[in-house]
Amino acid sequence: MLQLKGLKKSYRGKTALRGLDLTVNDNEIFALLGPTGAGKSSTLLASAGLIDLDAGRVDLAGRDVTESDPGSRDIAIVFEGFNLLPVLDVKDNIAFALRSPAFSESEGEISLRVGRTAELLRISHLLDRDVDTLSGGERQRVAIARALVRRPVMFLLDEPLSALDLKLREGLRAELRQIHRQHRSTMLYATHDYHGAIAIADRIGIIDGGVIQQAGTIEDIYRLPANVVVGRLVGSPSMAFFEAGIEDGHVIVKGARQRIPIGEFGTVASGSGKVLLGVWPEDIEVGSADAAGASTGTIYAVDNRGFERAIQVDTSGGSFRKVVPLSMRFTQGDACSFRIPEGRGFLFDAAGGRRISQAEGAR
Ligand SMILES: Nc1ncnc2c1ncn2[C@@H]1O[C@H](COP(=O)(O)OP(=O)(O)OP(=O)(O)O)[C@@H](O)[C@H]1O
Numbered sequence: 186m187l188q189l190k191g192l193k194k195s196y197r198g199k200t201a202l203r204g205l206d207l208t209v210n211d212n213e214i215f216a217l218l219g220p221t222g223a224g225k226s227s228t229l230l231a232s233a234g235l236i237d238l239d240a241g242r243v244d245l246a247g248r249d250v251t252e253s254d255p256g257s258r259d260i261a262i263v264f265e266g267f268n269l270l271p272v273l274d275v276k277d278n279i280a281f282a283l284r285s286p287a288f289s290e291s292e293g294e295i296s297l298r299v300g301r302t303a304e305l306l307r308i309s310h311l312l313d314r315d316v317d318t319l320s321g322g323e324r325q326r327v328a329i330a331r332a333l334v335r336r337p338v339m340f341l342l343d344e345p346l347s348a349l350d351l352k353l354r355e356g357l358r359a360e361l362r363q364i365h366r367q368h369r370s371t372m373l374y375a376t377h378d379y380h381g382a383i384a385i386a387d388r389i390g391i392i393d394g395g396v397i398q399q400a401g402t403i404e405d406i407y408r409l410p411a412n413v414v415v416g417r418l419v420g421s422p423s424m425a426f427f428e429a430g431i432e433d434g435h436v437i438v439k440g441a442r443q444r445i446p447i448g449e450f451g452t453v454a455s456g457s458g459k460v461l462l463g464v465w466p467e468d469i470e471v472g473s474a475d476a477a478g479a480s481t482g483t484i485y486a487v488d489n490r491g492f493e494r495a496i497q498v499d500t501s502g503g504s505f506r507k508v509v510p511l512s513m514r515f516t517q518g519d520a521c522s523f524r525i526p527e528g529r530g531f532l533f534d535a536a537g538g539r540r541i542s543q544a545e546g547a548r
Contacts, residue, residue, distance in 0.1 A: 192241035201227040203395040216386035224395040225375035261332035276312040413538035425505030440501020441480035451544025459535040466507040468529040479522035
């Protein structure tokens with residue numbers, strides 16, 4: 186549905202996109218997950234034709250639209266700021282795009298479509314209200330209705346839910362999925378919220394530094410994370426990294442007791458030298474300080490979540506965060522043990538951050 190090739194964009198010398206490639210398939214919800222300044226908005230704006238690119242090509246539904254103006258692209262975009270028109274009431278805001286010269290609908294048809302869309306988003310009771318009297322959540326629904334009513338071939342949603350409280354966010358996310366199922370629409374959803382991305386998306390693209398670092402299902406990414414950037418942006422908590430070295434066919438983690446045979450990581454591109462050992466925190470075993478054969482660390486922080494505890498463990502090779510059951514009664518400053526089970530973990534180039542081991546994480 187959408188294919189971006191080699192997109193480059195700088196704003197007054199500040200590079201936002203550095204040769205970005207991305208494919209969004211027909212009928213999928215694709216989440217663009219990345220930190221602030223990663224290039225998410227620029228990617229969406231470029232797809233919609235709202236910024237001029239320095240280089241690259243945008244194909245929409247099999248057609249090269251790189252030089253086409255935004256109005257002819259049949260894309261609807263919902264921004265974080267909602268972009269509603271304060272002088273119009275809700276129903277005229279929703280109807281706004283349908284009254285443009287690109288549509289030739291009668292007022293009767295427009296009213297019917299606005300009514301149906303409002304029902305879908307449960308805002309029928311708000312149709313006569315001025316938009317500046319609405320709550321943030323209501324405004325967001327109106328903004329989505331306004332995009333949806335056009336039935337575009339594709340939706341671009343830029344952090345559409347970040348201004349809402351958790352409950353509203355979860356509710357609207359479920360509704361977006363529902364709308365997606367009913368309309369079989371294609372959505373590109375930009376967010377910096379990991380939980381939000383995995384909850385809504387069929388596939389995810391990890392974006393940082395103006396390029397897609399990795400794209401795939403969340404399972405694919407967990408199984409074989411492409412690089413350190415991906416490890417740091419995926420997971421909750423994200424991947425743990427330990428400074429390590431390869432010596433005599435073993436991976437030796439700085440300050441730790443374990444010597445892990447290199448064979449456990451599959452084929453490894455480099456036979457010696459400094460590496461980073463990345464492990465999903467769920468795979469790390471932690472226990473009391475006296476556990477036999479384990480390495481030791483210190484509990485730096487404990488975050489009690491009522492039904493579980495999130496701990497941060499400092500070790501000589503690096504620190505990591507992990508969720509443990511409440512029955513593990515760690516307190517700040519305690520010593521603890523940690524162990525990386527066999528067959529878990531990935532090796533990354535210490536300088537460039539690229540994954541150099543080939544074995545999939547056994548999950
Ligand atoms: N109009 C602009 N003028 C100058 N620099 C800009 C402009 N728009 C974006 N940038 C810069 O380009 C880079 C990418 O910005 P972009 O808005 O695409 O990132 P983002 O991932 O959407 O970030 P956020 O999550 O904060 O919205 C950032 O460094 C940003 O400061």
